[in-house]
Amino acid sequence: MHAWYLDDGTIVGDTLEVSKALKIIQQEGGSRGLHLNIRKTEIYWPSTDPRCFMEDVFPTDIGRPTSGVKLLGGPVSCDHQYCSDLVFSIDDKTFHLMNSVRQLKDPQSEIFLLRNCTRVSKLYFTLRTTSPQVLQAAITHYDHHLRKYLQHLITCDGAGFGPLQQRLVALPMKYGGFGIYTLENTSQYYYLASLTQTHHLQTNILNVVDLSAPSHNYQHALNKFMHACGLSSFSISSTAPHPMKTLEAQFFDVVKKDTG
Amino acid sequence: MLNLVFQKQVTKITSIPPHCRLNLYRSLKSSLDRVLGHPNDLSAWLHLLLLPVCTLSLYFPKSSTEERSGNRKRLQTASINDVLSRWREPQGCVVLVHQILQMHKEIQKGRKQGQKKRKTNVEACRKKISNGLYTAAFRILSYNRVAPDNPDTLHELQQKNPYTPPLTILSGNVSTAAISVDSKAVLDSIRSFPKGTSCGRDGLRAQHLLDALSGPAAVVSDELLNSITGVVNLWLSGDCPAVLGQYIASAPLTPLLKPDGGLRPIEIGTIWWRLCSKIAATSVGKDMANYLGNHQYGVGIPCGGESILHAANRLMKLKGTENNITMMLVDFSNAFNLVDRTTLIREVRDKCPHISKWVEFCYAQPARLYYNDSIYRHLRVSSKGIPLDHFFFSGFTFISLQNCRKLLS
Numbered sequence: 001m002h003a004w005y006l007d008d009g010t011i012v013g014d015t016l017e018v019s020k021a022l023k024i025i026q027q028e029g030g031s032r033g034l035h036l037n038i039r040k041t042e043i044y045w046p047s048t049d050p051r052c053f054m055e056d057v058f059p060t061d062i063g064r065p066t067s068g069v070k071l072l073g074g075p076v077s078c079d080h081q082y083c084s085d086l087v088f089s090i091d092d093k094t095f096h097l098m099n100s101v102r103q104l105k106d107p108q109s110e111i112f113l114l115r116n117c118t119r120v121s122k123l124y125f126t127l128r129t130t131s132p133q134v135l136q137a138a139i140t141h142y143d144h145h146l147r148k149y150l151q152h153l154i155t156c157d158g159a160g161f162g163p164l165q166q167r168l169v170a171l172p173m174k175y176g177g178f179g180i181y182t183l184e185n186t187s188q189y190y191y192l193a194s195l196t197q198t199h200h201l202q203t204n205i206l207n208v209v210d211l212s213a214p215s216h217n218y219q220h221a222l223n224k225f226m227h228a229c230g231l232s233s234f235s236i237s238s239t240a241p242h243p244m245k246t247l248e249a250q251f252f253d254v255v256k257k258d259t260g
Numbered sequence: 261m262l263n264l265v266f267q268k269q270v271t272k273i274t275s276i277p278p279h280c281r282l283n284l285y286r287s288l289k290s291s292l293d294r295v296l297g298h299p300n301d302l303s304a305w306l307h308l309l310l311l312p313v314c315t316l317s318l319y320f321p322k323s324s325t326e327e328r329s330g331n332r333k334r335l336q337t338a339s340i341n342d343v344l345s346r347w348r349e350p351q352g353c354v355v356l357v358h359q360i361l362q363m364h365k366e367i368q369k370g371r372k373q374g375q376k377k378r379k380t381n382v383e384a385c386r387k388k389i390s391n392g393l394y395t396a397a398f399r400i401l402s403y404n405r406v407a408p409d410n411p412d413t414l415h416e417l418q419q420k421n422p423y424t425p426p427l428t429i430l431s432g433n434v435s436t437a438a439i440s441v442d443s444k445a446v447l448d449s450i451r452s453f454p455k456g457t458s459c460g461r462d463g464l465r466a467q468h469l470l471d472a473l474s475g476p477a478a479v480v481s482d483e484l485l486n487s488i489t490g491v492v493n494l495w496l497s498g499d500c501p502a503v504l505g506q507y508i509a510s511a512p513l514t515p516l517l518k519p520d521g522g523l524r525p526i527e528i529g530t531i532w533w534r535l536c537s538k539i540a541a542t543s544v545g546k547d548m549a550n551y552l553g554n555h556q557y558g559v560g561i562p563c564g565g566e567s568i569l570h571a572a573n574r575l576m577k578l579k580g581t582e583n584n585i586t587m588m589l590v591d592f593s594n595a596f597n598l599v600d601r602t603t604l605i606r607e608v609r610d611k612c613p614h615i616s617k618w619v620e621f622c623y624a625q626p627a628r629l630y631y632n633d634s635i636y637r638h639l640r641v642s643s644k645g646i647p648l649d650h651f652f653f654s655g656f657t658f659i660s661l662q663n664c665r666k667l668l669s
Contacts (some may be wrong), residue, residue: 003568009590018586040591046580074569077581129569143343201567
């Protein structure tokens with residue numbers, strides 16, 4: 001695997017090959033003004049190759065994290081704890097943001113901002129790229145905070161904000177909610193939608209001919225979605241124009257029926 | 261002269277009052293037409309660049325009665341109309357420039373007193389909400405503070421954007437004709453600027469162009485649009501005098517503090533520069549995405565970043581237990597500013613010759629970067645939100661990648 005996102009490069013392969021690639025980048029890059037920042041360049045694999053530590057394979061000061069790496073703002077690791085920790089730190093940043101919003105002391109604009117702009121937050125990118133299995137704790141944590149904040153906004157921390165109200169608030173505007181979604185709801189379809197959307201790109205990146213067998217994560221996400229919507233069979237084609245919107249509509253239809 | 265004017269920080273109004281729009285339309289149109297009539301005449305180009313600086317200054321209320329919002333609006337409108345009519349007199353431009361250079365000192369004093377108390381993020385956010393810019397409001401809340409204005413900040417900025425001598429222009433001419441665009445593409449590009457986007461030191465905002473196209477002038481807006489398109493095409497075909505390149509590509513810097521204590525300089529280019537680059541980038545977008553093929557996912561590919569993440573995670577699930585594999589994440593230091601421009605221009609000439617005239621016009625000379633009153637020059641590529649740079653950069657890494665691949669296979 002060999003993929004770049006602007007100046008961020010990811011190279012996966014046989015250790016010696018990767019080491020060769022690094023040397024080429026170092027040699028060729030200098031004359032083009034691309035200077036490798038070796039301390040921020042990282043190597044990682046769950047089962048570390050002993051050859052990594054051999055002399056002349058990688059520079060000594062290259063980053064060697066042991067439990068996982070952060071790639072383009074999302075976690076890449078087999079270690080659930082690592083992923084979860086990373087997401088929690090993103091959670092905290094969002095809370096920090098919410099606290100700033102709180103300083104406005106104007107409920108109307110606060111709700112407005114929450115509705116229009118929470119997607120700016122990195123949390124939503126993480127939601128799209130990280131399997132909900134590892135996110136569970138972080139999601140509960142976030143939703144708890146969000147509920148408390150909404151309660152503060154709507155009833156000034158007073159009574160009368162029971163489970164029913166909480167569910168109502170989290171509905172889309174169309175169904176009379178505030179359009180401020182909880183992560184518990186969105187996590188049901190974000191990851192699935194993203195996987196569907198990027199299916200053919202993944203095939204390109206991994207450079208394999210046959211990826212038709214759906215990945216374990218995909219299957220899991222699909223099952224979960226079908227379970228949440230009470231469907232027995234469901235299929236979505238990767239060429240559908242807006243998988244996110246389709247899934248969202250489907251999901252909230254069901255939620256609305258439940259809330260009744 | 262242009263340098264002196266740009267060095268002054270003159271606060272500009274964010275949008276044009278309706279009663280001024282027709283006047284602005286006329287002035288802008290005549291400036292553009294003058295450039296179109298004499299593309300080799302430096303003074304015509306100067307006129308065009310100086311127009312917004314000279315005419316769109318914010319009116320500073322002089323007394324408390326003038327500060328009331330109704331009065332202020334009226335006075336603002338009157339002052340702009342007054343200046344615009346003076347602008348159209350022969351020699352009006354010269355007179356106004358001198359006036360700006362003179363007047364500025366007094367205003368700055370006034371401003372310093374007024375701004376003793378630095379605006380907090382919360383206040384700035386409230387203002388953005390009232391202007392209807394919700395995303396901007398949210399961003400402001402999450403931003404860190406602007407770095408204090410002191411010699412250290414200036415020094416660090418200079419480190420980040422090192423000066424490189426002007427390029428020795430590559431020999432040989434490009435034979436391919438430059439792209440030319442129609443008015444629809446230009447209008448779309450102007451509309452696609454984010455709402456409320458800021459201006460460079462020339463003071464022209466995207467909103468100003470939109471305002472000039474609307475209002476009472478809307479009936480004849482097509483003509484102005486055609487003039488704009490004509491001038492944009494002149495730029496794209498490299499017919500603008502080369503000395504102006506460093507001004508068109510100039511930008512003020514705002515140093516934001518990074519969470520880890522470093523500086524993140526934000527550069528905002530002039531609207532003309534951003535507009536032309538945008539058009540150029542759109543025109544080569546498809547070709548570049550094809551050329552970059554299977555290794556660069558940052559250009560012209562929706563969801564590219566997500567796909568990389570998914571693919572990496574998937575590969576790890578599949579082969580995580582094999583212990584002869586390693587994943588390497590490459591990090592370049594200050595890549596966008598340090599990239600070698602000679603190589604870059606050579607590549608642009610090679611791969612997308614029809615925009616190379618514009619690229620050379622912008623990047624052959626060190627651009628002027630302004631930080632408060634100090635200026636320094638450097639050759640730069642990057643500026644956030646300018647798609648053109650991303651194309652170049654990715655094209656650039658691609659050259660090294662191709663070498664990589666050859667050796668690996």
